[in-house]
Amino acid sequence: MNSGVSQNFIRIPKATFRAHIVDGLRNAILSGEIPPGAQVIESSLAAQFGVSRGPLREAMRQLIDEGLLVTVPYTGTHVVDLSVSDVREIYSMRVNLEIFAFEQVWSRRDQSFHEGLRARHAALTRCIDAEDDVASIDAELQLHGFVYEATGHQILLKTWESIRGRLQLYWAAHHRAHGIRGPRREGHDSYVENALGDDFEAMRTEIKNHMARGGEQTEEFLLGSESNTATQSDLAAGGSK
Amino acid sequence: MNSGVSQNFIRIPKATFRAHIVDGLRNAILSGEIPPGAQVIESSLAAQFGVSRGPLREAMRQLIDEGLLVTVPYTGTHVVDLSVSDVREIYSMRVNLEIFAFEQVWSRRDQSFHEGLRARHAALTRCIDAEDDVASIDAELQLHGFVYEATGHQILLKTWESIRGRLQLYWAAHHRAHGIRGPRREGHDSYVENALGDDFEAMRTEIKNHMARGGEQTEEFLLGSESNTATQSDLAAGGSK
DNA sequence: CTGTGATTGATTGTTGACAATCGATCACCA
DNA sequence: TGGTGATCGATTGTCAACAATCAATCACAG
Known part of the structure; x- marks a missing residue:
């Protein structure tokens, strides 16, 4: 042309x-x-x-x-000030989306996928070792985002982006408010290993565990304090439930 | 007040x-x-x-x-003028979302869920029997939408709504352009039976089959004609892939 | 003291006009 | 004849002023 x-x-x-x-x-x-x-x-x-x-x-x-x-x-x-149920929804949706993402990308994992994933994993590890929590959060989002991009599935990617912001908002806000530590190493090592391995079912359970760990950690703080700050977000949701 | x-x-x-x-x-x-x-x-x-x-x-x-x-x-x-790959993405995403929806609602299916689903199924059947294709499309969307609402999962519901418009646009446009018949009876009878039954795995495969039927039907027309009208939508996607 | 109604300040909703940019057309030149 | 650059209409981007609405405050009657 x-x-x-x-x-x-x-x-x-x-x-x-x-x-x-x-x-x-x-x-x-x-x-x-x-x-x-x-x-x-x-x-x-x-x-x-x-x-x-x-x-x-x-x-x-x-x-x-x-x-x-x-x-x-x-x-x-x-x-927005996320409520407990909002966070639960975000995590359950994440599990679903990410399993679907791997379902889509599984047979298409090539050299560049391996390299890209490992590169982002390395970057995340560096941030964690440097104890830079803000950068760690960003690096973890990059890691997961890479998988969604690799699927080539535009709608899936857009859906991920639609909850990524709230997830990041939640992580960052409660990190500052409660001093929650950023991502840890252990969880991501097995995540990447399974992501590059040959057992899809293992990856499926890995995702569920990975998310469950994050979910538990956060729910403790949510339920521990009385910070059920559901007011704004419930009003916004359109007055349901 | x-x-x-x-x-x-x-x-x-x-x-x-x-x-x-x-x-x-x-x-x-x-x-x-x-x-x-x-x-x-x-x-x-x-x-x-x-x-x-x-x-x-x-x-x-x-x-x-x-x-x-x-x-x-x-x-x-x-x-927007949907491309073939857009439609494929919509259908694959639908399968994923709807299985997730039933996963969420499965243990919570109560009397009102049964009644609500059957009522919408009846309405859809009436529209199909009346050969009112436009109303049938709307009724089918109502039927599926009811499931998403029943989950009480706000993010899931919003995600469904974000693709519902494009799905409806596609159905309506190609119905007018190619004279595709609206929804048929057979598919939805088994869908509802499984949705109200006790076998979740059966429902999972039912969804895949249900969507596959719709997908095949539409792909035939998309590939049959040379209507790969991907220009606009590809430009819009943000120039990726 | 309590509850009710008007007032007021703050904030968003709406409007019409003006500026910037794009795509096509057309004149012009090699 | 082919291509290059200027012109022009169409369309969106941006702005500043005005209108509508809300929430809190305050006066006031009971």
Whole structure:
């Protein structure tokens, strides 16, 4: 189609404000700069980002779809504060999605899959050994995200991304609030070994165990303290249950 | 709170334009009033709905997130035109989600679940017997949607809703284009029997078969004609793969 | 002191106009 | 004739002002 230019170009890093603001705002939320439960005011943020309320409003709407913000018409918008049941749902969904992901990718695991997985595992291990919890969380998300990308399944990948934000928000928030340690080494070694092995059923149980470990750890803290901060998120869910 | 009025109210019949427009626009797309591939112009629709471009823009952005529209900055917005691989992904994801849904609901199936499922099955059967294909499609979506709602799993339900639109778009579009008949009776009888039975594994295979039937039928038409209309949707996916 | 109704400040919803960008068309030149 | 660059209409992106709504406050009657 086009003349034979040298390299394949990046697909349009289009300079649209909204995309840039989404990243910035999401980062501010996930980093805890804007903590869970805090109110987010359009006009303030607009001034802070140096743009009008229009683009910022659309960016916020996207983060609402991602489950990071909740809004009540004419009243206000807040950073989501996950409830116990929300976290349970996230973990059960993760187990399901990840097993499905391996089901999809299992027969397609090639050299680059092996290398990619091991590289991310190594990166995660380095972060853990350096006791950099923030980087560890990010590295773990990278590790799991790599599997979803490897499936080539767009809808699956998008679904993973739709819960990844909330998972990250939860990890980061409770890490800061309760001093929970980041990911540990042991769990991921067996995870990767099984992921690259030949026994799919073993991988299935590995995923369930892997997630269960994380789930237990977090539920302890949730139930230990009385931090059943379900108010905002329940309001947001549409008033069910 | 309020004086003792008669009935319990619906949660917020809030008069926000955007919500109303989303429904109207989505309906226009799913009904085929705006066919796949057609361009959607903000200013035109704004005039048609009698509102400004602001709210309409946000409504469109939501339909973009739902996968019904695709947009290119400064250029235009079109109704999505699903590719073969898109349909394959939708069906494989459906199988996974629905098995997970029954996994979640299996031990909680009570009287109201039985009645609700049978009621929707009866409604679907009536629509099929009446040879009302449009109503049949809707009734089938209601039947499956009931299962997702019964799980009480908010994230799962939201995920189902995120692919339901595209599924409906696909069914409706190819029903009109190729004259494919709507849902048939046979498939759903065994589906419901298994859903209310005691054998979970039987239900698992039932789901796979149920979806496989639908998948085959549609793939025939997709591959039979050269309608690999992947252009728009591939562009939209963000240029991956 | 208690409950009720008006007031007010804050925040989001909505609007119309203006700016930036894209794609196609068309003139022009080698 | 083929290709290159400018022009133009169409469409989306952005902005600042205005309207609608809500939640808290406060005065006031019982």
